[in-house]
Amino acid sequence: MSPITEFPQAGASPPLAHRTRAAYIHPVMNPIVKFLVEVGPLAAFFITYSTWGGDDKANLIAATAIFMGAITASLAVSVWLERRIPLMPVVSAVVVFVFGGLTLALDSEIFIKMKPTIINALFAAILFAGLALRRAFLKHLFGAVMNLDEAGWKKLSLRWAVFFVAVAVLNEIVWRSFSTDLWVNFKVFGILPLTLVFALSQTPLIHRHTVAEESPAGKS
Secondary structure, eight states: OOTTTTTTOTOOOOOOOGGGGGGGGGGOOOOOHHHHHHHHHHHHHHHHHHOOOOOOHHHHHHHHHHHHHHHHHHHHHHHHSSOOOHHHHHHHHHHHHHHHHHHHHHHHSSSHHHHHHHHHHHHHHHHHHHHHTTOOOOHHTTTOOOOOOOHHHHHHHHHHHHHHHHHHHHHHHHHHHSOOOEEEEEIIIHHHHHHHHHHTTTHHHHHHHHHHHOGGGGGG
């Protein structure tokens, strides 16, 4: 029996070859908790806007201030539970702070309305740049939870990039063409459901390109 396949003595640490990749990745947040953490700031934004009692502009500016605080709390909870700094939420938070800060400082609702456009365009640009450089950046974000072949990562990256562009364009149409009330409802009840539906629609592609990991017992 080779050293790799020998059983460890009682109380001893398992050999390196017996440890799976799961032992080295960060803790994964419970899906329900993750959903609540991500939706919490949006809920705080919507509740504040709906109950503040001023005109549309005053309500939106108050909701923006609450949203910035809720985003900070959400990010802190994510870091505490996952023991890492989540890249995409951090980028989102930075954009919220910049455009939310401009909204509060200049007393203008335009900046917070542009925030979804900027953040989705930014994500799309990052993914398109990665594809141009023959690098699938989604792999670095989700490689710990999905094991796809290179073609799968490229297709998934392209689809998400196009989706982000579509959301950015749609946000521009909504905030420039309709009332603040309608834009708030689109932001809260439109963008998130669209994102969830699109993510679920990628399941067949993920299944087609998933690469089964070889178990330690199957390795020679």
